[in-house]
Amino acid sequence: MARRVSTRRKAITTLAAWSVGFLIFFPILWTVLTSFKTEAQAIADPPLFLGFDWTLENYAVVQERSDYLRFLWNSVIIAGGSTLLGTMVAIPAAWAMAFVPGKKTKDILLWMLSTKMLPAVGVLYPIYLIFIQLGLLDSRIGLVVVLMLCNLPIIVWMLYTYFKEIPGEILEAARMDGATLREEILYVLTPMAVPGIASTILLNIILAWNEAFWTLNLTAAKAAPLTAFIASYSSPEGLFYAKLSAASTLAIAPILILGWFSQKQLVRGLTFGAVK
Template sequence: MARSVTTNRKHANTVLAWGVGLLIFFPILWTILTSFKTEAQAIASPPVFLNFDWTLENYAIVQERSDYMRFLWNSVIIAGGSTLLGVIIAVPAAWSMAFVPSKRTKDILLWMLSTKMLPAVGVLYPIYLIFIRLGLLDSRVGLVIVIMLINLPIIVWMLYTYFREIPGEILEAARMDGATLREEILYVLTPMAIPGIASTILLNIILAWNEAFWTLNLTAARAAPLTAFIASYSSPEGLFYAKLSAASTMAIAPILILGWFSQKQLVRGLTFGAVK
């Protein structure tokens, strides 16, 4: 029997949720506000919150100094390509673990997830040498492969969880109707798991978009994404907070917009199968 929740408890939970949300969002808000300040106002003490002279000068300087669209296009290709490639590989893998289980399935899943616990710097040197040997250094193809491999365990785990919520009898019925393995996965399983697949894609695009370690160490100029674009404003000559904030705002704006418009789909996918 469901527990009754008092009106005061609902109000308290709402206030608490908004408080936590604003606390999490505040650093982003402060970065956006700082991008519209002058350098003097950006380092003013005490800090200036809203009462300052708004200016677009920082954005003009950033755009003049850097080719923002090139960095943006690299980020789109790397994030989208790695996520798409990861989903193509993960769907059959998650299907086999969900519907052809073995005693080692959980061990395999745990081993895959344990690779995320390995410090990235521990494998940087061998991967760097491999990239030099294969000519993949400072290339979008190389970054797509590396970031796909980094996020593949998460993609498999998420898809496995969603596929487990789909009744196996439906797939058995498809096989009895003559569906091949490819048709079973492509035309029966995938459409039923669209919410889960969509949330997996969205989450991994965000992870790939924000990846900084590999993009900074495996790129120089040609394939540099927006993470390298931001890092270029960390100057030893001085701390340019306003310009750095403008560059950061330009880098996070696309993913913030994507997350805002897709939040319902993301929440729906993350809660897929939670209520029976």
């Protein structure tokens, strides 16, 4: 019999959850509010929360100074391209690890995940030289490949976890019906793991969208995404907080909207196989 939860406990849990959620969301809220202030109001002491003169001047200045849509398009191509390429590589790799017996599978997964612990600056110099030699510096193709390789361990690890929840007998039945390896992956395995694949894609789009180290060091102007767009408002003359907040709001707005509309799918995928 399920244990009954008292009304008081529900109220306390709900209040605690909302408090933690608001604490996490507050920096974003403050950034959005600051983007509608003047520069003087942005640095006012004590800080102004709502009692200020709302203005769209910062957004007008940002759009006039920078081509926001160009930076946005670069971010879409880089984040989407790296995630799509990584998923295409990771699905067969995760299938092999999940359904082909091997004693070293866990060791390979741990080794792949350990590469995420390497400081990115440790490999910046060789990758920078390779990009110069191949003519990939300040190119979207180069960033797509680099971000795909950076996030590939996470993609493989997540897909491996989802694939392990699928009974191997289903794939064996498909083989007995004459399905080839390609048909087994495309028409049997992939549709059954759609929630897990969707959540993996969403998470890696967010990671690629927010990546700053590689995008700032491997681009100049032509392929610069929104991370470079934000960084351009930090100048030697000083920080213009209101304009920087407006640029930040424009940069995070698309990914916030995507996360808001896909939150159910993301939660469903992250809990895929957790309850049997």
